[in-house]
Amino acid sequence: xxxxxxxxxxxxxxxxxxxxxxxxxxxxxxxxxxxxxxxxxxxxxxxxxxxxxxxxxxxxxxxxxxxxxxxxxxxxxxxxxxxxxxxxxxxxxxxxxxxxxxxxxxxxxxxxxxxxxxxxxxxxxxxxxxxxxxxxxxxxxxxxxxxxxxxxxxxxxxxxxxxxxxxxxxxxxxxxxxxxxxxxxxxxxxxxxxxxxxxxxxxxxxxxxxxxxxxxxxxxxxxxxxxxxxxxxxxxxxxxxxxxxxxxxxxxxxxxxxxxxxxxxxxxxxxxxxxxxxxxxxxxxxxxxxxxxxxxxxx
Amino acid sequence: xxxxxxxxxxxxxxxxxxxxxxxxxxxxxxxxxxxxxxxxxxxxxxxxxxxxxxxxxxxxxxxxxxxxxxxxxxxxxxxxxxxxxxxxxxxxxxxxxxxxxxxxxxxxxxxxxxxxxxxxxxxxxxxxxxxxxxxxxxxxxxxxxxxxxxxxxxxxxxxxxxxxxxxxxxxxxxxxxxxxxxxxxxxxxxxxxxxxxxxxxxxxxxxxxxxxxxxxxxxxxxxxxxxxxxxxxxxxxxxxxxxxxxxxxxxxxxxxxxxxxxxxxxxxxxxxxxxxxxxxxxxxxxxxxxxxxxxxxxxxxxxxxxxxxxxxxxxxxxxxxxxx
Numbered sequence: 001x002x003x004x005x006x007x008x009x010x011x012x013x014x015x016x017x018x019x020x021x022x023x024x025x026x027x028x029x030x031x032x033x034x035x036x037x038x039x040x041x042x043x044x045x046x047x048x049x050x051x052x053x054x055x056x057x058x059x060x061x062x063x064x065x066x067x068x069x070x071x072x073x074x075x076x077x078x079x080x081x082x083x084x085x086x087x088x089x090x091x092x093x094x095x096x097x098x099x100x101x102x103x104x105x106x107x108x109x110x111x112x113x114x115x116x117x118x119x120x121x122x123x124x125x126x127x128x129x130x131x132x133x134x135x136x137x138x139x140x141x142x143x144x145x146x147x148x149x150x151x152x153x154x155x156x157x158x159x160x161x162x163x164x165x166x167x168x169x170x171x172x173x174x175x176x177x178x179x180x181x182x183x184x185x186x187x188x189x190x191x192x193x194x195x196x197x198x199x200x201x202x203x204x205x206x207x208x209x210x211x212x213x214x215x216x217x218x219x220x221x222x223x224x225x226x227x228x229x230x231x232x233x234x235x236x237x238x239x240x241x242x243x244x245x246x247x248x249x250x251x252x253x254x255x256x257x258x259x260x261x262x263x264x265x266x267x268x269x270x271x272x273x274x275x276x277x278x279x280x281x282x283x284x285x286x287x288x289x290x291x292x293x294x295x296x297x298x299x
Numbered sequence: 300x301x302x303x304x305x306x307x308x309x310x311x312x313x314x315x316x317x318x319x320x321x322x323x324x325x326x327x328x329x330x331x332x333x334x335x336x337x338x339x340x341x342x343x344x345x346x347x348x349x350x351x352x353x354x355x356x357x358x359x360x361x362x363x364x365x366x367x368x369x370x371x372x373x374x375x376x377x378x379x380x381x382x383x384x385x386x387x388x389x390x391x392x393x394x395x396x397x398x399x400x401x402x403x404x405x406x407x408x409x410x411x412x413x414x415x416x417x418x419x420x421x422x423x424x425x426x427x428x429x430x431x432x433x434x435x436x437x438x439x440x441x442x443x444x445x446x447x448x449x450x451x452x453x454x455x456x457x458x459x460x461x462x463x464x465x466x467x468x469x470x471x472x473x474x475x476x477x478x479x480x481x482x483x484x485x486x487x488x489x490x491x492x493x494x495x496x497x498x499x500x501x502x503x504x505x506x507x508x509x510x511x512x513x514x515x516x517x518x519x520x521x522x523x524x525x526x527x528x529x530x531x532x533x534x535x536x537x538x539x540x541x542x543x544x545x546x547x548x549x550x551x552x553x554x555x556x557x558x559x560x561x562x563x564x565x566x567x568x569x570x571x572x573x574x575x576x577x578x579x580x581x582x583x584x585x586x587x588x589x590x591x592x593x594x595x596x597x598x599x600x601x602x603x604x605x606x607x608x609x610x611x612x613x614x615x616x617x618x619x620x621x622x623x
Contacts, residue, residue: 188404192468195362196418197391206417210408 028291035287041280049095058086060093060246069263079265082255087265091273093246098277101158101231101241102224105165110220112166113173118208120174121181122200132178135171143168147230151239161240165227173219180212187211218289225281232274248274302376303337304508305361305476310334310370312356316583329582330356332532333370335609340475343502343509345523345540347516347555349579353532354512358478361510362396363387375475392422395469399481401461405453411464412449415439418471438467442497459490466497470505478510483518495522516559520544528552531590532582534609538616548618550595551575589621597622 029036048055057077058064064084072079078087120131138146150164184190185208193207232249234240241247251270260267312331331353338344346354359365361372363379372379374394382390398404405414415435418424425431436446442463453461462482469477479498483491499522501507513519519526520540527537528551536549547553554573561567575594580586586593592602601621609619 188398188400189406191359191364192396192398192404192465193406194364195391195394195396196421196468196472197388198417198421199388202421206409207406211406 028287032287032291034283035291038280038283038285038287041276042284045095045099045277045280048092049099052092052096056086056089056092058089060085060089061244069259069266071263072265078269079263081251081266082259082263087251087269090246090251091248091270094248094251094270094273095277097158097241097245097247098228098231098274101162101165102227102281104162105169105227105231106220106224108162108166109169109223110173110216113170113219114177114209114212114216115204116170117174117177118181118204118212121178121185122204122208124185128178131174135174138168138171139175141168143226143230144233147234148237148239151234156239156242158241158245161231161234164234165230169223169227172223173216176215176219177212180215181208184208184211214292218285218292221281221288222285225278225285228281229274229278303373304340304342304375305510306337306371306373307357307361308335308371308373310357310360310372311368312353312360312365313368326583329532329585331360331367332585334529334532334534336527336534336537338476338508338510340508341502341506342524343511343522345519345526346510346512346529347514347519347526348529349514351579351582352529353582354514354529355480357529358396358480358510358512362394362478363391392472393474394476394478395472395474396478396480397462397465397469397482400485401458401465402453402485404465405461405468407453409452410449411439411444411451411453411456414453414464415449415467415471418468422472424472434471438471441470441501442467443493458486459493462486462490462494463497466494466501470501473505474507476508476510478512480512481514482511484513484515491518498522516555528555531579531585533590533619534617535591535620536618537609538618542613542616548612548616548623549591549620550597550622551591552618554596589619 062085064080064086066084067076067080068084069082070076070080070084076086076088078091080086081090116131116135120128141149146168147164150167151160154160154163190203190207193203198207231240231247232252235247235249236253238253241250243250248270252267256263256266256270310331311329311333314328314330316326316328334353334357336344346357348354356365360367360370361374363372363382367380370380374390377390379387379390405411409417412432412435415438416431419431419434420426425434432449435449439446439448444460444463444467448456448460448464453464456464465482482498483494486494495518498509502509509522511519511522523540525537525539526543527534528543528549529535530551536543536547536552538548543552544556547556550573554575557570557572557574561570573596575596577594580590580593586603588601588603588605589595589598589607592598595602599622605621607619607621609617610623611617612623
């Protein structure tokens with residue numbers, strides 16, 4: 001039996017993917033410096049969240065009534081709040097809340113959105129029609145209103161806030177994934193899977209889902225920043241994370257409003273933290289979209 | 300006549316077009332309009348025709364990738380239309396497909412080894428993982444690839460290699476029938492020959508039956524035992540290879556054959572050609588009577604009024620023409 005000869009080109013192309021992994025990251029940094037800056041901000045944030053216990057000079061929950069409302073000084077670099085808690089410490093610990101809520105909401109939203117989107121595209125016809133109209137209903141609500149409604153039903157607390165923020169993400173994700181999945185559904189390899197007698201679940205999970213991962217990842221990254229902002233908004237409105245947990249949105253509320261003129265550090269620094277985190281995620285999300293966009297990526 | 304492996308009777312597939320949620324369909328594309336043929340075990344039936352004549356749709360209906368509008372498809376003695384999803388799944392083990400485009404017919408996120416192992420695993424043909432790997436290696440060698448190719452992704456292979464993987468995937472389930480949907484049209488001529496030879500070799504070795512769909516008459520002539528010619532959703536002529544190519548009865552077949560170049564300039568210059576006028580009519584609105592009559596060089600009045608039936612004009616040689 002004839003064996004196809006291998007050209008040098010084929011052999012080099014066949015190198016294991018992992019070898020190019022670091023190279024791909026370096027390429028990304030070189031080609032998209034803004035995205036790399038965003039990625040850097042996120043890395044710092046993750047590192048801070050992981051080591052907050054070591055980095056923070058104080059206990060985030062400890063009140064020091066001797067040092068209430070003190071301006072930034074040598075002991076309290078970013079000052080203290082109305083309960084005498086160290087602002088820097090609470091910002092460092094707050095990154096944990098922000099990341100947990102952001103990642104949790106993005107993950108849940110992406111998973112459900114992807115399953116609904118791919119399923120809707122795969123079954124098509126009436127199923128698709130009904131599912132998409134239900135998604136339209138969710139779309140009709142502004143993100144914050146929908147999140148508020150979920151909190152109103154479920155109550156406050158970190159877990160419920162994650163669900164509340166994931167809810168508006170599901171239809172957005174489902175729609176983006178569906179449009180990619182519609183194209184994937186027409187690919188001959190999906191026909192081949194059907195002709196092989198595979199079940200619906202296997203075709204959806206093994207053959208279609210992995211091929212819509214690029215838009216899904218982009219959506220999830222872009223949504224991370226939005227989720228952090230949304231968490232802060234909910235907490236600021238008193239419908240998110242509850243005291244005494246360290247959360248950025250929470251730090252902007254209450255006494256921070258009351259003493260905004262006499263002790264502006266209470267609001268400025270957590271505000272900066274929120275801005276920086278959202279900025280970082282958006283930069284990375286945008287660059288990822290440009291780099292991974294399936295239309296540019298086909299080659 | 301012994302029982303055929305596959306029998307297709309009066310297969311019809313219409314696609315509604317246009318319309319919306321509230322409106323009904325604006326029209327119907329008559330992709331396949333009453334196609335009847337059968338394939339014996341171990342035989343290769345070539346199905347030829349221009350783009351859009353319904354040959355691929357016919358293949359997809361046989362595979363149950365499309366639900367036929369009407370007609371019967373009997374495979375290994377079992378009626379396929381209206382079969383439940385579960386029963387269909389077991390039938391599908393014996394019926395496989397090789398696609399035209401080797402670039403999009405393999406899942407880009409799976410290694411060649413996974414692509415080949417998956418059907419074996421799902422249908423519990425080999426349940427022991429180590430033996431399954433051995434089977435994958437065996438399949439790769441049967442189609443002329445190396446065992447090392449199992450670790451590659453499809454994008455790391457050339458077009459010909461990918462098509463070999465496609466063939467191996469079809470073989471993995473040990474099917475009796477393989478629908479080859481233009482398996483070589485997307486390949487270089489030199490690779491085409493390799494794949495055709497491979498298909499013939501595998502047929503001899505495993506006693507496979509092929510429904511070979513193509514638009515290239517020379518390729519079909521090479522591989523087929525019998526050939527069916529389709530035009531606008533209908534079979535216009537069906538005969539064994541020799542009589543079809545030597546003494547075509549239908550004017551459309553003759554026109555097609557005269558368009559195949561002969562690799563000899565003297566013969567090529569001397570032979571007479573039938574050049575068809577006009578375009579293929581739209582399957583949305585096919586002509587009355589014989590669908591070929593507006594372009595037929597020998598059409599008479601009767602052709603526009605009466606649909607010609609597919610008649611056995613000589614033993615084993617069928618044609619749908621009033622004048623044959």
